Amino acid sequence: MSFHNGFFHHNLQFSRSFTKKLNEQLAKVDLFHSQWLIVYYLNQYGRSTLVEISNYLDVEKPTVTRTVNRLEERKLIEQIPGKDKRERRIQLTELGERTYQEAKKVVDEFELQLMSGLAEEDREVTLRTLLFLKEKLKQ
Template sequence: MPFHDGFFHHNLQFSRSFTKKLNEQLAKVDLFHSQWLIVFYLNQYGCSTLVEISNYLDVEKPTVTRTVNRLEERDLIEQVPGKDKRERRIQLTESGVRTFHEAKKVVEEFERQLMSGMAQEDLEVTQRTLMFLKEKLKQL
């Protein structure tokens, strides 16, 4: 089975298509999917550093810096003073929390539509497989 007619080809196409459609939906609340991921994380885990976000999302630090800057420009997050002067601790503002709740509805509806009609077992196998492959990639 060659790569391109096969497994990875479909996976990449799905990922692109997924983020595209999610971005379309999130436009309703004026967010991009990468911004949503950080807003979600901050709502879940509270005040955090960029490195914590970077580790959670498995995305490099410069990418996090950029997206966080965008969120700050839009006053969805704010600086939190801390002891370690290297760190940049941030949290959601009131406006950020409001945006989170609005976006949550949009994302949940999007997922609901996408998941309807899917066999639960297939989803579990798929998720397990992807996690397995992700781990293997790390060891490469």
């Protein structure tokens, strides 16, 4: 198997395993990975539209809409009236902010445990590699 075939194959396997294990951890705060991504985004960037979230996550808008609806049912996010009635802006509620804080602790602990034993230099090279490949995909 050539390097690039092995690299990308293992990357896909890692991504699936990571998501599965992260879902197990996020269950402690009653979230799924897909919900965490949106809660995280809203915490980082504030009020946003479904299109902005969809573009950031690089997923289809209907997928984001379904997840946002579930978060809204759970009172973690709320709609904010906009200038244009067709535009749906959302933000975290107080409960959503508290859930973010709890989930962030769970995610940080999981990620730190996963990265333990990996040299700082290797972490930096891995991050640079992923960011480089991500940029190439945008071209």
